[in-house]
Amino acid sequence: MRERSLFDRAIIVRAIADSFAKLDPRWQARNPVMFIVEICALVVSLFWLRDLFARGGKDAGFDLAIALWLWFTVVFANFAEAVAEGRGKAQADFLRRTKSDTRARLVTASGIATINANELRKGDLIRVEPNEVIAGDGEVIEGAASVDESAITGESAPVIRESGGDRSAVTGGTRVLSDYIVVRIGSNPGESFLDRMISLVEGAARQKTPNEVALSILLSGLTIIFVIAVATLGPFSIYAGTVQSVTVLVALLVCLIPTTIGGLLSAIGIAGMDRVLQRNVLAMSGRAVEAAGDVDTLLLDKTGTITLGNRQATEIVLAPGVDRTMASLAAYYSSLADETPEGRSIVALAAPDVARIPGAIGKAPADATFVPFSAYTRMSGLDFQGGRAIRKGAPDAVRAWVRERGGDSTGSELAPDVERIARAGGTPLLLAEDGNILGVIYLKDILKPNMNVRFDRLRAMGIRTIMITGDNPLTASAIAREAGVDDFLAEATPETKMALIKREQKSGRLVAMTGDGTNDAPALAQADVGVAMNSGTQAAKEAGNMVDLDSDPTKLIEVVEVGKQLLMTRGALTTFSIANDVAKYFAILPAMFVTTYPAMQALNVMHLATPQSAILSAIIFNALIIVALIPLALRGVPYRPRGANAVLRDNVLLYGLGGIIVPFAGIKIIDVILSTLHLT
């Protein structure tokens, strides 16, 4: 996806327009706190009109100032939400453009018919030629092609899509570059991945998340409490003989209700989704992002996530009396025709030795045939004409082969090395020529760089990592130790994986996992957070609640951090918002009652100039603090992975204590400015 700054000029301009459009009460009603502010703004505006016309302009200036700042408060909150939505809207526009009127070649019994993409139904077969846009989501059932998926993922390097296996899914809106494929359409019009993506990034499908709902209830409750506190102040002041104008009471109410968090709440949620999207992960719901922050257990596939996809040969241990060059040559020859990454790494390892034999490098012996690896023999190698043969493979298989050929037990001297390699998490391959064992090749799982740092981060957050691998327990435990994961599931099958997820969930933990294959689909659906790789199958993508467009399994870790940051931002601003009330009381209460009770002047600790400037300053501060906190709301509070108690302590100090102190300074400054400029 195209990178865009949060505060892109175009986004800002559009957001400003939107923030006025959002004054529509039907829109505001979704947010009780800001709805109250809007009602208050309206009420004060009406009182301004009354004072202007019916009372000869008495108090009209004050009413107007309060009314304007109340409207600003609502507009600022709208603006925050509009900016948060802005980047998604821009991306949705971009996606819509790619979803132009595509034509499709429908494969029918009578041949090929060209129809409009929007006439395609689930189950239809279409044929896509080079340079054509794939008309809909589906599965390749015939052929293989390189496909440009940049419209969806932003990644310009083409990917291979082929029938069968886990790389058969194609997405509508992507373009075939070479060859042709036949695709079985998997979704009806309007339900495609692109359609879903547009509605997701645009926020049209946005629903309040469970936590957001709970917080809204808390904020509404506080609002009701303050409505009661301020409304009863009316009768109290009548009794005290110092009748308060509605404008002043309304000003106090708006200052007390949690407008800061109320105004920024939806912006925080949208921005959280957006931050996930910026990492090229498409969350199907805000609920999924929130759940990511709660994850207790992370299941990570070993291959591709913890290790580089392929094992590499790093060492050849020689049997006693074997010449290094001869062993390397045998290894080289046996692997030359082996196109697997492992085979290629053996070739690369042996090449320097082989290069010393003149003319040997780069040439397969002409008189030999390659014996490919099979699950049955668990060996591969070369058969030369005349009976000479080279084999490499699983130690027990190679030993049996050597014995069969009448070889001696020399190979057993390598047993400690075989054991050592397995314990270290590597794969030992025995290398033999005819009846002689030449040595053992050390195939090593290469860990992705810095993975242990990432696991340390996760551990600091209290998240347990479990490595999933098909390896035997010995190898698995060695890799688990080296990578620094907390636990592992060896010899994993889809069933044991599923059982593990259920077991974790039963003990109350939230489980996250990544997956791409069709056999991952049930586990992805079972997990609380299932991130499907975009390169994976359609089934996997439908089962998960997030799709990683980059197909990078380590991304899950970042998603967890975004989820946590999302909740923390809400919590921090809630605390800040509520803590602000202390200073506002000190500004407004003395101002209200000082005329009746001059002694109240003692509570005017900020020494605000006049009662009117005190109230106005508090209202202005209340509005401006929303604007000031927009960047924090959109970017999220700074997050370092640490234990919860440390995070709590720092945030209580920063946003709780800060929330008490900041408004004292802010209100005083505004008051000084107002009185210097003689505005009140």
Next chain:
Amino acid sequence: MTIVGWLQAAVLFALVALCTRPLGIYLARVFCGERTILSPVFARIENGFYRLLRVDPEREMTATSYLLALFAFSAVGLAYLYVLLRTQKYLPLNPQGFDNLAPDSAWNVAVSFLTNTNWQFYSGESTMSYLTQMAGIGWHNFVSAAAGLAVAIAVIRGVTRTDRTTLGNFWVDMTRSLLYVLVPCSVVFGLVLVFTGVPQNFHAYTDAHTIDGMKQSITQGPMASQEAIKELGTNGGGFVNANSSSPNENPTGLSNLLEMLAMFLISAALTYTYGRFTRDQRQGWALFAAMSVLFIVGFAGAFTAESAGNPIVHQLGVAGPNMEGKEARFGVAASTLFGTISTDTSTGAVNSMHDSWTPLGGLVPLLNMQLGEIVFGGIGTGLYGMLIFVVLTVFIAGLMVGRTPEFLGKKIERREVQLAILGVLVLPIFGLIGTATSIVLPAGVATLGNAGAHGFSEVLYAFSSATENNGSAFAGLGGNQYYNIVLGIAMLAGRFLFIIPAVALAGSLAGKTSVPETVGTFTTTSPIFVVLLLGVIVIVGLLTFVPADALGPIVEHLQMLQGKTL
């Protein structure tokens, strides 16, 4: 302020802290149905009770049935006391021949004792027959306290349980509260009070002739027994109008100390019981710590203000602390300590007239009630009131650490927040709206003892006290039909509209899976959590009442400093 005053508070606090663990363990054993030291005596009676009531003690109740049982029991109790008050003239044990109560008074008294408020618009010694005192008021003193304790235990079970969705059996909890806790404690405490000089008899009042030839009617009757449960059950309704300032109810410094201890005793122990149920004693001590901070700050404030005295009086040449409305035998420290504890808990007993405290001193009892009486609090009510605040704090704190908040491992979600907020709303609605309505109605201001800010304080105090089921009063406010009815409503709402969300919250948490603790979960036992809890209590509880308090005690105080009298 004297060293002796601080020492008195320190000794009392030490005694409370000392009793918390043993009594807490005892309570936990009682309510888990384990054998206790009293089982040999009471197990038969207890089982006989269940057979009589046809209760299967093993059958537990859901939140809804627990509430229904409580409501049914309370409705019958309310009707019973109302009828008794309306007919006492025709019933035995009425040596003074007191008349029946008027309907509005009977309503007020019946609700008052049903709800553990013990708000008294009457003088017991000139209104209530001995039968009413013992069978009516005495009965409610026991069962209203037992009900509070039962509800607290049910709430504790709910928040700690993961295996069951039920909260226990109401009838069993009531029976055990009475049989194993309140009755034996009261008997012992009553005897101790008799030892300190409190009367316990059925005599008619004695007429005495004073030295200067005046005739004095000396009140007596079954006082010690009622005094014991008055404090132990955080009831507060005195046998006589003067309550614990009367030498018969509270004769000596020792009885004063013991009465203060009794008010805190069971509520403080419940924090330990709570810790036992959570299987993490630090949970209980965290609540104890939060409550202790509020207690100490409250007492320090009141003691400081009362010791400083009234500058207007000082100008008249009378130096020293504010002794108006205080018993000379108790002095400033023991009087402010008693008043602080009486409003920390929902007792409302007084040994001095709160109305006569200095404005800032009088603000302390008022604030104690406005915080929700959670400083150890009423028997049972203090604990579940505190737990409501804990749930809210956990929610906010949980957000700040970036996780869906968990309390004792259980997720705090929409429903829990909703119920906690409903609980918190009760006091502002009935306390503030009640005050606001009364202060502008002619019937509401008709009986004000004072004008201006102090008069306002009286009404605010009355509604705070009634809604929080405290029962103490700024004595200036006189009773009338209006207040009898309206405060009755406030008491009823303050009790039951708070219990509903509290029990429902427990029901919602009961049976929720508990998420194992990791470094990613913040602990609800850390000092920082206690600080945050205090912050939430102060901000939610206090800020609601700041405008009202500013117009009452705070204005009074500022005016007093300027030498203005009301």
